[in-house]
Amino acid sequence: MSEFDLGKFEEEAHESWIHAFESNPSNLEKFYLTVAYPYPSGAMHVGHGRTYIVPDVIARFWRMKGRQVLYPMAFHVTGAPVIGISKRIANKDEKTIRLYRDLYKVPQNVLDEFVDPLTIVRHFAGEYQRVMTACGLSIDWRRRFTTVDPTYSKFIEWQWKHLYEAGHVIKGVHPVRYCTVDENPVGDHDLLEGDKSEVVKFTLVMFRYGDSFIPTATLRPETIHGVTNLWANPTVTYVKALVDGKAWIVSKEAAEKLILQDHTVEIKEEIHGKDLIDKKVSHPLCGEITILPAEFVDPDMASGLVMSVPAHAPFDYIALRDLQQAGKYKEIKPIPLIKVEGYGEIPAQYAVEKAGIANQMDSRMDALTQEIYSAEFSKGKLFEKYGGKPVRVARDDVAALMVEKYDSAIMYEFDQRPVICRCGNQVRVKILHDQWFLKYSDPAWKQQVSDHLGDMALVPAEVRAEFDRTVGWLKDWACTRRVGLGTRFPWDTTQLIEPLSDSTCYMAYYTIAHKIREIDSKLLTPEVFDYIFLGKKSEDLPEKKKLDAMRAEFLYWYPYNYRFSAKDLISNHLTFQIFHHVSIFPKDKLPAGMVVFGMGLLNGAKMSSSKGNVFLLEDAVAEFGADTVRMFLMGSAEPWQDFDWRNELVISTKKQIERFYATIMEMKDANGEPHDIDKWLVSRLQSHIERTTEALNNFQTRQALQEAWFSIETDLKWYRRRLPDNCDGSRELHTLASVWVRLLSPFIPFTGEHLWKELAGEGLVSFAPWPVADKKLISPRVELSEELLSRTVEDIESIMKIIQITPKAITIALAPEWKHDIFRTIAQSADRNTVIKEIMKDDNMKKRGKEATDAARQCTTLIHRLPPQVVTPLTQEPINEHAVFEDAKTFLEKVFGVPVHITDAESGVHVKAATALPFKPAIIIE
């Protein structure tokens, strides 16, 4: 007998699996599943393990169910992260080098090569494939590709041609967060501070000041009619600069910002803030006004100068009031221009006084400003003399008018500051030109996506709401980049296609990936792909025979059945791919389903490579064995739940596999004659088969393991207890072993292959037929009898525990026939309130009086407590309780070590016998 040695099983299986999972179109029905391809910039940890093992278990399950299964894998290497990594390594960044050298265990000579970004992804792509293979993933590796392969780029170009022609790709101008030191846009994850900041759009209202303009930044251009003065900060240094050839006065900071926002700026002279105070300025829409001093004016906020509307802005109101209380500028009065219900004549005054705010420093000022702003925007209306329009309309109208006729410009600014880049520099808003977008905001496109989403199978069902919301929420997506790896953008080859945007239809590419390599990428025109994927014929197609083969391959496999991914991708990748599919592919080739995963924890904390809180998958496989890792990951939570990796729990998983191995080895040679209890074991096995199958149909790996592993094990324990003395298991055990190995082999395929060979199974267990429950072998009678017996044993045990006497004998007294009648009547009756009356009408029962009503009440309680799958068959055809206990008498005596008597309750043995009920005999321990 061979020893349990996972390492050896792995070696054997790998040998037999070479090329085994390469999958081609056939007569069988297909099952195509994909998983989000990895970006290989580091080593795999156990969290990655689950991402790829769940689909593998499902793939193996469907393969055994007789489907032609395709599970492909590729590597996403486009984008910028790896560029940053190589730069950091080139700059000898200690932290990065430590991560790669010590945690990921990259040999020094390889690490030296990492100054080239492509080397990094090539190295780790190789590592990924090696570790994935070690985990037993049944991947068709012939189809492997990377997203920088020339043929893949051709595929992307084809795809984008279609998106462009459909009007989904548009060119625009876009304000972005920009670091002037890095000379690059910065994403949220690159920010040290201000990661919640948003870019807001200010209108610069241009006041005339001598030969210059003073631009004041506002979000409320419609309030121009209520401007009473400007605010300048007397402590700040302003500059006079030629902006696009015109003289502007702005803060120093603003001058720098304007350069990034499409203006030419030439600074002429500095002007001290205090020199602006009391100067006159004018604007055609409000006439001549004065510049007043205010320290709240922030030079780093937009232009550094603001207009004052004391009637509608609490800050302006208070600042003016403070000055007036000091006896200055008494002649200035707030000019209201917006009517808003519930805020009196002058809303800012009303709100400030109502809140009892004493001065500018009050902490409630921001909230108050926000309140007035919202109230006026949603409910406010301009006075008739200013046009009478609602604020929400007037705002845009006035802004447009100002830009058109009164020299106004737009200035972008953050809604909060500071915003600091990872490099420590202040982040600015920069306007990017020639920025291209995918027009996800297009309502018609959204509608197509929503419609298809409704037809898709989403697992678990709860994620549907999040998908729906994402489709509604998506705005235009900037889809070109200036740095990184990737495919050139066809309409501006200085730019690259953004890495999420090149990963939306590659599931279709898998179907042809191994064949398209044979064609020179220069020949891969859009017409070639039109033919392969859309069946569009055109003249002069190259390599027609090969194209036909690819077309056939695509038609066979597509659409994919299920896509697997972690839930954090719902709001981008998973939704994007539906957008792209509905735009390019015909209806019958659209994605069929998705399975969304939960996240992984390590010892209760989030896994994070940068924090060092990772356990490498390769180390886990080496330490515990691939099957252990697989079974642990599948059994610790359902795929969509978060899971937690804990080494001490993994160890006990390994013991379980070992126990399974020992049990199968023990059963494989069993060949005794079947006993009564075998019928029970076989009957139970059928429902375990059914339930395991059902669970895997629904991707419930944990539930499936529960059924296929623990339920069967529990049954076997009872079986062994019930086996007569000196009896070995029967030949039925051999059948059970064969079924059991197959049920578990999607989870533990290495052990599965080994045991399958031990059982003399045909071929590989990976391709063995999935067990099917045989209804004929299910015997409810037998199961019910065992249920009665085991319940009674439990009862006896629980009584013995309490009474603490050493029993000399046990008597089991069975309920008389008339109690069975009552039990049946109650179980079958619809109305439990009147059923007792019904029963008592019977003369036979009347005679028994209280005894009968008591029995009826007890039966009612009992029926409530028994599961319906017990009650229903009992009412249809009662089991012969006497026979059950007589047959099990030897067993009972063995268990309890005392003589067991079986008798009828009414034979007068004991007063306690009166408590006997159907399915619940009275127990007398003496």
Place this chain on the structure above:
RNA sequence: GCGAGAAUACCCAAGAGGUCAAAGGGGAUCGACUCAAGAUCGAUUCGCGCAGGCGUUCGCAGGUUCGACUCCUGCUUCUCGCACCA
């Protein structure tokens, strides 16, 4: 802040109005087998009970119902997402 989901005994977790003191697993404790350890098997794991029972529980506070772990409302806490990033 906004959107989506979650909260069950020592831990993980099943549970979709009466089958619930609540499956299963883990851990722990006790016992059996062993010279011993490991493995395996059995028992216990909310409290109280010398007869199969009773009492109190499923984040917190209310509500609906004859009856709620399950439905509704509010609150608290946690996870994920909120974009130009894989």
